[in-house]
Amino acid sequence: MIDIRGLTWRFDGAPRPALQEITLRIEPGELVVISGPSGCGKSTLALAMGGYLFQQYHGQAEGSVEVGGLDVRQVPIYRAAEIVGLVQQNPENQFCTLNVMDELAFALENRRYPPAEIRQQIAWALEVVGAAHLRDRALATLSGGEKQKVAIASMLVGRPQVLILDEPTSSLDPAATRAVLEAIGRLR
Structure with a gap:
């Protein structure tokens, strides 16, 4: 369902990546909690899984993010929103x-x-x-x-x-x- 491979994201002007070499696979029906201290990239990862990171923010990305078989880096945000609900x-x-x-x-x-x-x-x-x-x-x-x-x-x-x-x-x-x-x- 969610397949992230080698995702690195650096916001434009940032001294270091917000996400670095993230690899994650979440199967249908799984409930996953991602925790960590403030500023560690949890919200950035959520934005990446929803496709918003790549279309509404400026930065450099490496790796792949597929959700429900869609490459959310490449599809329009309205299409990603049909697959992913991000609160x-x-x-x-x-x-x-x-x-x-x-x-x-x-x-x-x-x-x-x-x-x-x-x-x-x-x-x-x-x-x-x-x-x-x-x-x-x-x-x-x-x-x-x-x-x-x-x-x-x-x-x-x-x-x-x-x-x-x-x-x-x-x-x-x-x-x-x-x-x-x-x-x-x-x-x-």
């Missing part, structure tokens, strides 16, 4: 709309899903993350934990083959952390 460290950075329903519908509308299927996918994703009650809320009114749940649901609606969560509980209080971890647990 960023700060969910507000990925929100494109002002309310929950529009946020969850955004990707599916761009893929021209029929309205009935969009409604069905939204209901399913919100149920999975335990956030059906947030359906009609403005994003600005949500707590940190609620925003994380909506961000996860916004990736789930497209039924990606791979879901990458970049520090899904960072900056959350214990209750919100527990709620987000429970939502992640329901995905398995």
Whole structure:
């Protein structure tokens, strides 16, 4: 499912690579946690697996990154997003709309899903993350934990083959952390 071979990435102007000679294979169904100190490259690796690193950042890359058989270094970002759902460290950075329903519908509308299927996918994703009650809320009114749940649901609606969560509980209080971890647990 994810096959990374010899990935090295150096951001333009950086004195050393953010990633160096990363080789990693993750099989379908595996749950993998990548941990390490701040600044060690976890978020950069997540961006690489989602294809964003190569299309939205400037730098030099070596090696290969395939996800679901696609070389995410070469395909347009919208194509990679059909395979990989990436929930960023700060969910507000990925929100494109002002309310929950529009946020969850955004990707599916761009893929021209029929309205009935969009409604069905939204209901399913919100149920999975335990956030059906947030359906009609403005994003600005949500707590940190609620925003994380909506961000996860916004990736789930497209039924990606791979879901990458970049520090899904960072900056959350214990209750919100527990709620987000429970939502992640329901995905398995």
